[in-house]
Amino acid sequence: PRDTTQLPYLKVIRQGQLSKTKITENGKKIRKNWSSSYGILSDQMLLLYKDAKSATQSRTAASPAKPELSLDLNGATIEWCSNKSSRKNVFQLSTVFGLQLLLQDEDGIEARQWYEAIRSAISQLPCG
Numbered sequence: 001p002r003d004t005t006q007l008p009y010l011k012v013i014r015q016g017q018l019s020k021t022k023i024t025e026n027g028k029k030i031r032k033n034w035s036s037s038y039g040i041l042s043d044q045m046l047l048l049y050k051d052a053k054s055a056t057q058s059r060t061a062a063s064p065a066k067p068e069l070s071l072d073l074n075g076a077t078i079e080w081c082s083n084k085s086s087r088k089n090v091f092q093l094s095t096v097f098g099l100q101l102l103l104q105d106e107d108g109i110e111a112r113q114w115y116e117a118i119r120s121a122i123s124q125l126p127c128g
């Protein structure tokens with residue numbers, strides 16, 4: 001697949017595998033459903049695709065592939081949480097639109113790098 005960092009419409013800060021589950025949607029608690037995904041972090045959004053292949057299949061040169069989930073980072077909050085899952089290296093990302101996700105990676109270093117990259121992106125946005 002082609003290198004998504006070359007795509008002109010996104011400033012890609014980090015990309016790679018991570019696991020996710022929604023826990024709250026529109027302010028309502030929902031049943032967990034962990035799945036692996038391929039994340040692309042830009043300065044304003046975290047895009048979550050099913051896998052790396054679907055992330056790089058753009059419809060046209062000017063429009064990116066549609067993610068399963070796209071999270072607006074402006075005003076979002078992020079925190080480590082050890083009490084919301086039996087999994088290790090879990091952190092929670094909450095958007096202003098009432099969506100709460102748990103994100104996780106088995107590799108503690110990878111998880112910390114994701115956490116730090118997202119935290120830093122949030123802090124550089126107007127409401128961060």
Ligand code: I3P
Nearest residue numbers: 021031032033034083084085086087090102
């Ligand atoms: C849930 C599933 C989740 C688990 C969750 C269970 O059961 O096993 O993986 O979350 O735990 O309720 P079900 O498949 O029947 O919905 P973790 O893997 O994050 O621990 P929870 O109820 O303690 O959130």
